[in-house]
């Protein structure tokens with residue numbers, strides 16, 4: 236019997252997709268159900284049918300999974316942020332561990348790699364240090380300020396987000412108060428008219444410093460002093476009130492012009508014992524506490540003694556490489572985005588690190604160039620975006636013959652694919668550890684140590 240649209244089926248949820256939807260099987264077909272929990276018995280309405288899978292939505296929970304917990308956020312399921320607020324954090328960690336295990340086994344065929352237990356976050360809420368809140372016009376001419384709905388530009392109005400620190404709740408409230416008094420105009424994506432576009436917030440968690448950057452279609456806002464007064468009065472740790480001008484009709488949030496209205500141009504945070512200066516446009520880890528644990532693991536896997544040359548490919552602002560530099564002889568970072576490379580160089584200089592250099596280039600091209608120059612790194616660190624590494628790059632890394640390769644991945648599927656390629660080129664995956672950098676979302680990071688096979 237075929238599954239058809241609008242059909243109501245009874246379904247047992249047995250696991251999760253990479254996007255965090257529940258999965259069950261009905262007559263050999265995988266059925267994906269958002270907001271379902273593994274262990275649920277459900278009545279599901281089929282919404283869409285493809286060749287080997289279907290999408291459905293929960294009609295009724297017949298018997299609820301023991302993992303379910305009461306949902307604590309009014310925006311959950313509407314906002315595009317969290318996917319796991321309906322299950323206990325331990326259940327989420329189990330699901331993420333399973334996802335990494337499945338990817339390694341299914342794609343890479345690696346039953347032998349030692350998979351360590353996932354490093355969960357001590358605090359699954361309020362871990363983010365950055366929010367980019369779109370501003371829109373709501374019903375009755377009122378401001379909406381919050382987050383986009385999943386895969387959309389519809390703004391879900393939020394007073395509070397449980398992933399953000401309390402200071403951001405206070406900043407959003409102060410901003411609304413200022414807007415209600417000044418009635419500054421609100422940007423309309425469709426017409427390109429109106430002023431207020433985004434409220435961009437950052438917090439340095441170690442020092443407690445907060446920055447608020449208002450992105451406007453223009454040069455300023457009505458009564459800037461009143462905005463700064465409210466932010467500095469109401470937000471604990473407020474250090475920097477900035478205006479950014481973005482007059483382009485674009486989805487890119489920040490324009491190129493910044494003006495500090497009050498306070499400092501940047502805030503300062505500490506990560507792995509290093510100090511990082513953060514301006515609105517700096518690249519910086521979103522969950523620094525978990526990033527420290529991820530980098531500590533990467534450092535452990537790198538096994539540095541002080542004599543090594545380390546190559547940090549896809550290095551961003553250099554945080555992984557810089558955290559390793561003091562344990563190595565030499566560190567070379569490679570990153571495609573020029574601004575990130577500038578930040579990396581600045582970060583090295585400000586922390587007095589003199590054995591690190593950074594190249595702005597494509598990782599595959601730079602690796603090839605370094606190889607041809609005779610550079611032979613002892614350790615290569617890879618932290619590519621979700622699509623994983625360029626196959627040419629993997630070949631070049633293997634030819635450089637480092638003793639160890641430390642792969643930091645944000646996508647278990649491309650990680651598994653790349654490990655397989657590495658293992659065909661003489662690198663054995665020794666150990667892998669998943670790290671939960673983004674609790675309550677579907678993302679999971681994994682750090683893998685690969686060692687060169689003895690000939």
Ligand code: SAH
Pocket residue numbers: 520548549550551552553554555569570571572575596597598599618619620
């Ligand atoms: N290691 C860094 C950032 C990792 S994110 C950290 O821990 O913070 C991946 C980085 O790879 C991004 O900064 C992205 O700009 C960069 N990138 C993407 N494609 C690249 C390529 N082809 N060559 C070099 N860097 C690239």
